[in-house]
Amino acid sequence: xxxxxxxxxxxxxxxxxxxxxxxxxxxxxxxxxxxxxxxxxxxxxxxxxxxxxxxxxxxxxxxxxxxxxxxxxxxxxxxxxxxxxxxxxxxxxxxxxxxxxxxxxxxxxxxxxxxxxxxxxxxxxxxxxxxxxxxxxxxxxxxxxxxxxxxxxxxxxxxxxxxxxxxxxxxxxxxxxxxxxxxxxxxxxxxxxxxxxxxxxxxxxxxxxxxxxxxxxxxxxxxxxxxxxxxxxxxxxxxxxxxxxxxxxxxxxxxxxxxxxxxxxxxxxxxxxxxxxxxxxxxxxxxxxxxxxxxxxxxxxxxxxxxxxxxxxxxxxxxxxxxxxxxxxxxxxxxxxxxxxxxxxxxxxxxxxxxx
Ligand code: PEP
Ligand code: MN
Numbered sequence: 020x021x022x023x024x025x026x027x028x029x030x031x032x033x034x035x036x037x038x039x040x041x042x043x044x045x046x047x048x049x050x051x052x053x054x055x056x057x058x059x060x061x062x063x064x065x066x067x068x069x070x071x072x073x074x075x076x077x078x079x080x081x082x083x084x085x086x087x088x089x090x091x092x093x094x095x096x097x098x099x100x101x102x103x104x105x106x107x108x109x110x111x112x113x114x115x116x117x118x119x120x121x122x123x124x125x126x127x128x129x130x131x132x133x134x135x136x137x138x139x140x141x142x143x144x145x146x147x148x149x150x151x152x153x154x155x156x157x158x159x160x161x162x163x164x165x166x167x168x169x170x171x172x173x174x175x176x177x178x179x180x181x182x183x184x185x186x187x188x189x190x191x192x193x194x195x196x197x198x199x200x201x202x203x204x205x206x207x208x209x210x211x212x213x214x215x216x217x218x219x220x221x222x223x224x225x226x227x228x229x230x231x232x233x234x235x236x237x238x239x240x241x242x243x244x245x246x247x248x249x250x251x252x253x254x255x256x257x258x259x260x261x262x263x264x265x266x267x268x269x270x271x272x273x274x275x276x277x278x279x280x281x282x283x284x285x286x287x288x289x290x291x292x293x294x295x296x297x298x299x300x301x302x303x304x305x306x307x308x309x310x311x312x313x314x315x316x317x318x319x320x321x322x323x324x325x326x327x328x329x330x331x332x333x334x335x336x337x338x339x340x341x342x343x344x345x346x347x348x349x350x351x352x353x354x355x356x357x358x359x360x361x362x363x364x365x366x367x368x369x370x371x372x373x374x375x
Contacts, residue, residue, distance in 0.1 A: 034277065035236075036216065036243030038102060038121075039268055040066035041250075042258035043079060044086035051092055053250040056265035058097040064121065065090070065099045066245060070110055071257055072127045079256045087117035094118070102152075106134060111141035123152040123245075126184055126196075126221075129167045130156035139174035149178030152216060152245075159186040159199050161206060168213070180214035181206065182245055183236075185222035195224025195261070198232070200239065220247040220261045229263060230271045237275055246271075308360070309367050316368030326368045332361060 039057050044050045044067040054065050067090065071081035090101040102121035105111045106128040114122055122142075128134045142151065151171050156163045164181070171179055183203040185196025207215055219232030233244050249255045252262040263271070319326060336357055343353035 034272075035241065035275075036064070036214075037062055037272065038064040038066050038216070038243065038245040039248045039265075040102075041068075041255065042220075042247045042262060043068045043071050043256055044082055044089060044103075045079075045256045046082075047089045047092070049250060050086065050089040051096065053248065053265065054093040054097050054099060056250055057248060057268070058099055060265050060269040062248075062265075062268075063099055065093055065097075065101045066123075066247075067101070067103060068257070069103045069114070070106065072104075072106065072125055073257075084113050084117075087113060087119070090119060091117055094120075104128075105138055108137050108141045111138055111145060111147070115145040115147050121150045121152065122147070123182060124154060124167065124171070126154045126157045129154055130158055130160075130163060132163075132166060132170070135167045135170045139170045139176075142171070142176060143174040147176070149176045150180060151176050151178070152180045152182050154182040154184050154218070155186065155202065157187045157196075159197075159202055161202050164202075164206060165209070168210070180216055180242070182216045182218050183222075183241075184218035191224075194222055194228070196222050198222050198235075200235075204239065214242040216243040216245050217241045218245045220245075220258070224261050226252075226261060226263050226267075229261070230274065233271060234275055237277055240278070305360070309363065312364040312367045313371050316371035319368065320372050326365060326372065335361075 039062045041049065041053055050067055053067075057065065067086070069081050069086045069090075070083060071079060073080055090103065093099055093101055100120040102123060103114055103119050104125045105114055105122045106125060111122070124135060124138060128138070153164070153167050153171060156167070168179060168181065181203070183198070185194060185198050186202070188197045190197070203215060206213070217233065217236030219229045219236065223229060223232050229246060233246070236244060246268060247258060247262040248265050248268045249259075249262040250264065252259055252264055255262050316326065318324075336354065339357050340350050340353050344350055
């Protein structure tokens, strides 16, 4: 699929594209006041949720259409581009009518093909040209995310980008939404021209995580960031734990280290060649290990023994993790690797057993 890059004029070599603004539009003063502070910090694209998808009823569900003229005021008084989330036909029609420049599809909507199609059809009917940013669905399903991108593309929109905002999970010890970086990385591999924006506010769910997550995104060569910023974060009507004031935002952005993608890659090429060779070695060693597993399977079959011998497995795991630690390899990682190897060994032995 050919996806042109979204316009966004301030993508420069040294600074990522930044979209910032409050989680929700609350009052005209808050919307315009926050925008002026952000504009003074050099932010050029403003965000504010007009319609808010809340997990439970009773929460603040957004001010609705009365907030759209406030965004128009932001455009007039600061010259910023303005953006908001759309999830229904009505949202799209209203946002387009009021000249919102950039629309995004939220994580709950991306997970629902009926809703994405309704948004896509309305975009086409209104003649909106984009940009449209598509957040990852709440569940870690890459095809669903790509499906949402395709629906918007098929509606004639060519300025498309994606937002990585993390994936829902019961485990909220560190993150509000688990980053699962491998999913956006795989999306980037499959669609290299699709601009990728990180939303550290919704991944982290707390102010302290915005800087480290933004840095990680830069290290992974993301094209931009969307960060929640409010003129008075502690009093925000939604997501207050994860919003920062415009001056804190500027401080975070100034500390970001943007890697130089134009650096010579000669020495990298040499290192990558070494990695390729080592990977080949790894594959050879693994296939040798599997061959021996099959031989063990054959032996067990001939002696009528069960495949799984839990004690032996526990012993191997404990020993290998200890060895790995001594070699500076993380215990958690080693556990995962050996669990996967063990699972494959069992599968191979079962295969031997099933041959008559
Ligand atoms: C938001 O951007 O405020 C929002 C509701 O995000 P998400 O769809 O990622 O939950
Ligand atoms: Mn929010």
